[in-house]
Amino acid sequence: MVKPQDIPETVTFAKALADDTRQRIMELCCCNPMTVNELVEAMGVAQPTVSHHLAILRNAELVHVERRGKHILYQIDQQKLAENCCQVARVFAPGMDIELAESES
Amino acid sequence: MVKPQDIPETVTFAKALADDTRQRIMELCCCNPMTVNELVEAMGVAQPTVSHHLAILRNAELVHVERRGKHILYQIDQQKLAENCCQVARVFAPGMDIELAESES
DNA sequence: TTGACATATCGATAAACTTCGATATAATCG
DNA sequence: CGATTATATCGAAGTTTATCGATATGTCAA
Numbered sequence: 001m002v003k004p005q006d007i008p009e010t011v012t013f014a015k016a017l018a019d020d021t022r023q024r025i026m027e028l029c030c031c032n033p034m035t036v037n038e039l040v041e042a043m044g045v046a047q048p049t050v051s052h053h054l055a056i057l058r059n060a061e062l063v064h065v066e067r068r069g070k071h072i073l074y075q076i077d078q079q080k081l082a083e084n085c086c087q088v089a090r091v092f093a094p095g096m097d098i099e100l101a102e103s104e105s
Numbered sequence: 106m107v108k109p110q111d112i113p114e115t116v117t118f119a120k121a122l123a124d125d126t127r128q129r130i131m132e133l134c135c136c137n138p139m140t141v142n143e144l145v146e147a148m149g150v151a152q153p154t155v156s157h158h159l160a161i162l163r164n165a166e167l168v169h170v171e172r173r174g175k176h177i178l179y180q181i182d183q184q185k186l187a188e189n190c191c192q193v194a195r196v197f198a199p200g201m202d203i204e205l206a207e208s209e210s
Numbered sequence: 211t212t213g214a215c216a217t218a219t220c221g222a223t224a225a226a227c228t229t230c231g232a233t234a235t236a237a238t239c240g
Numbered sequence: 241c242g243a244t245t246a247t248a249t250c251g252a253a254g255t256t257t258a259t260c261g262a263t264a265t266g267t268c269a270a
Contacts, residue, residue, distance in 0.1 A: 019227085019228080021228080021229090045229075045230090046229070046230050046231080047230090048229075048230060048231080048232095049228075049229055049230065052228075052229080052230095053228090067236095067237090069237075069238075070236085070237055070238060071237095
């Protein structure tokens, strides 16, 4: 129910990435948690717009979401993101070997 | 200069991937060259539709194109595709180490 | 040349997506 | 409780995108 089943994961992933505003949001919260308002202020777009993009990233399961009092913290799920990148490479470039090694945890 | 604006490469790449029809085309020609007609027959969509998607893949520089007499052969540029995957991971998941090693050459 | 085949481009249509103002929901505080 | 703050959802407008029929371009063969 959470994920429409006909659409391959690689398509959901690519669609989630396929917008400049979304990529800018992703860069902002790739390495530390950000509230929606912090993202709004950093981005210079309306709050519903940021919420909309965050919803898409949530659906693609590319972000950690954590309620912290009044605020909600968003942060990129780097593991998921990297795994999706590897999956894309495996499917469309099977002749290349892509390895995922965590640098720390 | 081949790339028009200040749209990041990662956005062009993600947009090129962000369609189911296109991903099916990409799977068909990821490992061996295919003519447009072969793709049309395998896909069950109209020829202009396939040409349209191939143009998008060309713009993203994700395919090799080779004229072979009357036919034009398309094949995924696996190297480029894998490099783009790595770039996406580097930008949005810098805490993960992604390595690209060719399995053959 | 002409004709046949392969692919690209054009133009129209419909569906999907982005954006934002207005409003609803949820949590906190007094 | 009511007021305030933070975020999500709704609805509309504008933009982009996918699709396909018609047509143009390019290539080969006779």
